[in-house]
Amino acid sequence: MTDQEKPTEESQQDENQLIAQRREKLNLLRETGDAFPNDFRRDTEASEIREAYGDKTAEYFQEHTHTVRMAGRLMAKRVMGKASFANLQDTTGRIQLYVHTKQLGEASYEAFKTFDMGDIIGVVGTVFVTQKGELSIKLTELRMLVKSLRPLPEKFHGISDQETRYRQRYVDLIVTEKSRQTFKARSKAVDAMRRFLVDRDYLEIESPMMQVIPGGATAKPFVTHHNALDMDLYLRVAQELPIKRTLVGGFDRVFELNRVFRNEGLSTRHNPEFTMMECNEAYVDYQQYMDMTEDMLRHVAQSVLGATEMEYQGETFDFGKPFERVTMRDCVMQHNPELSDAVLSDADGLAAYAKSKHIDVAAGTSVGMLLLTLFEETCEDKLRDPTFVIDHPVEVSPLARRCAYDGTVTERFELFIGGREIANGFSELNDAEDQAQRFSDQVAQKNAGDEEAMYYDHDYVRALEIGLPPNAGLGIGVDRLVMILTDSPSIRDVILFPHMRPQAN
Numbered sequence: 001m002t003d004q005e006k007p008t009e010e011s012q013q014d015e016n017q018l019i020a021q022r023r024e025k026l027n028l029l030r031e032t033g034d035a036f037p038n039d040f041r042r043d044t045e046a047s048e049i050r051e052a053y054g055d056k057t058a059e060y061f062q063e064h065t066h067t068v069r070m071a072g073r074l075m076a077k078r079v080m081g082k083a084s085f086a087n088l089q090d091t092t093g094r095i096q097l098y099v100h101t102k103q104l105g106e107a108s109y110e111a112f113k114t115f116d117m118g119d120i121i122g123v124v125g126t127v128f129v130t131q132k133g134e135l136s137i138k139l140t141e142l143r144m145l146v147k148s149l150r151p152l153p154e155k156f157h158g159i160s161d162q163e164t165r166y167r168q169r170y171v172d173l174i175v176t177e178k179s180r181q182t183f184k185a186r187s188k189a190v191d192a193m194r195r196f197l198v199d200r201d202y203l204e205i206e207s208p209m210m211q212v213i214p215g216g217a218t219a220k221p222f223v224t225h226h227n228a229l230d231m232d233l234y235l236r237v238a239q240e241l242p243i244k245r246t247l248v249g250g251f252d253r254v255f256e257l258n259r260v261f262r263n264e265g266l267s268t269r270h271n272p273e274f275t276m277m278e279c280n281e282a283y284v285d286y287q288q289y290m291d292m293t294e295d296m297l298r299h300v301a302q303s304v305l306g307a308t309e310m311e312y313q314g315e316t317f318d319f320g321k322p323f324e325r326v327t328m329r330d331c332v333m334q335h336n337p338e339l340s341d342a343v344l345s346d347a348d349g350l351a352a353y354a355k356s357k358h359i360d361v362a363a364g365t366s367v368g369m370l371l372l373t374l375f376e377e378t379c380e381d382k383l384r385d386p387t388f389v390i391d392h393p394v395e396v397s398p399l400a401r402r403c404a405y406d407g408t409v410t411e412r413f414e415l416f417i418g419g420r421e422i423a424n425g426f427s428e429l430n431d432a433e434d435q436a437q438r439f440s441d442q443v444a445q446k447n448a449g450d451e452e453a454m455y456y457d458h459d460y461v462r463a464l465e466i467g468l469p470p471n472a473g474l475g476i477g478v479d480r481l482v483m484i485l486t487d488s489p490s491i492r493d494v495i496l497f498p499h500m501r502p503q504a505n
Helices: 007-034 046-053 056-064 106-113 163-169 170-174 177-198 240-249 286-305 330-337 347-358 367-378 430-448 459-465 478-485
Strands: 067-082 083-090 093-102 121-130 135-146 223-228 233-235 253-261 273-282 309-312 315-318 324-327 387-390 412-417 418-427 470-478
Touching: 046 093, 046 135, 056 121, 067 135, 083 106, 093 106, 093 121, 106 135, 163 170, 170 177, 177 253, 177 273, 177 286, 177 478, 233 459, 240 253, 240 273, 240 459, 240 470, 273 478, 286 387, 286 412, 286 418, 286 470, 286 478, 309 478, 324 330, 330 367, 330 387, 347 367, 347 412, 418 478, 430 459, 470 478
Parallel strands: 093 135, 324 387
Antiparallel strands: 067 083, 067 121, 083 093, 121 135, 223 233, 253 273, 273 470, 309 315, 387 412, 412 418, 418 470
16 A cells, blocks of 8 residues: 555544444434345346346337336435436446436435445336436435445545455455456356366366375465364365376366465465366377367357457467467577577586576486476566477476376476466376376475475375376466456456455554
8 A cells, every 4th residue: 555545544534434424324224213124126237227228219218117126336426406316336337326306205315315325225216318318217216225334435446556455355346347347257267167178078076175185286285283183184285186086986077176275475476375277088198188278268268258369468369379389498498599408408507507597506406407497487487478388397297197209208288378377287197106206206305395395195196006097187277367368467356355464453
C-alpha cells in the first residue's frame, strides 16, 4: 500500500463515523422487524433482462408490460426530489433502477433515501427504457435484505491498491469488473480442461492430500502432525504417484484436477498452494502427450476466449500454431553459442562456464544438473512463444523414462510460454529396479542438503514390481495458464484468496 493510499487518522475517523451511522440504521431495522429477511425470491438477473429486452424501443414497452423480481447490491444512487435513479448489481452485471413516489409510495421512497452503497436489496418492477435510451426497472416494491455496515471503496472503477485487493477479495469482486471476469474465465478454463479429458474417456480420481511420503515432484513439502496416529504427515507436492498406482490397477486413462502444496517462496509466479491438472494414459509416449497438450490448450483457449490467439502483457501468443520443440541441450547451445559439444559433456568445463556467467554451482555438481542450471539461468526467460523443451537429464528427472538413443537423458518435456513453465510431462519410468536406484540417488541428494529431493517410496516401487504399463504423464499449472488467458501479471490475480503475510495491527 502506498503512502497516499494508507488510511490517514482523519479518513479512519470518517470511516468509523460512517460505520456508526450504518449501525444506527441497522438498529432501527431490528426494532421495526426482521433486519435480515430471507423470504424474498428473485426470478430474473441483469443479464437476462438485457438479453431479452436490450433491443426493445420505448414504444414497445408502452404496449407490453414485463414485471421482474431482482436482488443484488446497491452500487449507485442519485436522489432528485420525488424521483431517483440507482444501480443494482447482481452476479451477472448491473441494471438501472428508477425509483418514484408515484409507483413506490411515500414511505418506501423515504426509506430508500436512507439506503447506502453496498446494501443488498430486493426489488420488483417493470422493464422500460428511459428518455436517454437506458434499459431500466421502474420499481413498484423495494426491500432491504442486508444492511451493509462498512462503506465500499470510493474509487468507482475498483481498488487501486493491490494488497487490499488480495486481502479483501470479497470487496475486490464487488467493485472491480476485471476481477469478476478473471475468475469467471478461470472457472471456464478448469471446466474446459476437465471436459477435454472426460470426453476422451479419462477417469477423474481423488488422491490423498496428506501423505506419509510426499512424492511425484522434486519440491520441499509442508509438514503437519496427525494427533491420533502420533505421526507426521506431508501435504502432497504432486498427484502423480497415486495416478500411476491406478494404472497398475488397470485404469488406462486417469486424471486429477486439484490443489498441491509446495513450501517455496512467494512471487508473481509462486503461491504455496496451487492448482494442478495431472493425467496419465497407458500405451502412449511423451511425443503423443505433447500433441495432446497442444490440443488441450487450444480447446481451453477456444472455450474461454472464443479464439486461440491472446494478448499477454504486451505480447501475442497463438495456441493455434504448432508449438516449437527443442532439446534442452540444443536450447542451451542456441543461447550460449560459445559452448561446444565437448564442454557440454564435461562437468569441469560446464562449471567453469557457469562461474564465468556469475552462476553459483557447488563443487561436484553433475553434468545433467549443470545443464539444467544453465538452461534455467540463460534460456528459460527467452522462450516467449509456446515451446516444448525436451530430453531432460536423468539426474533431474527421477520419474521419467530414459531415451532409447541416449541413456543420460529422458523422454521428458516442459512447456514454456512467455518465459515461464506451464506444463511438465514425460514417458513414465516403469522399470522397478531403475526407479529404486533413482530413489536412492534422490535420498543421497537429500542427505547432502537438497531439501527438494524426493523420498524413497517403497510402496511405489512395489507397485512397479506388480507391473506398470508403458504410459505417459502430464501436469499443467492451472494458475499460470489462467494468468496467460486473462492477461494477469501475477499469480495472486488468478487465485481468489492468495497467501499473504499477516497484517500488522
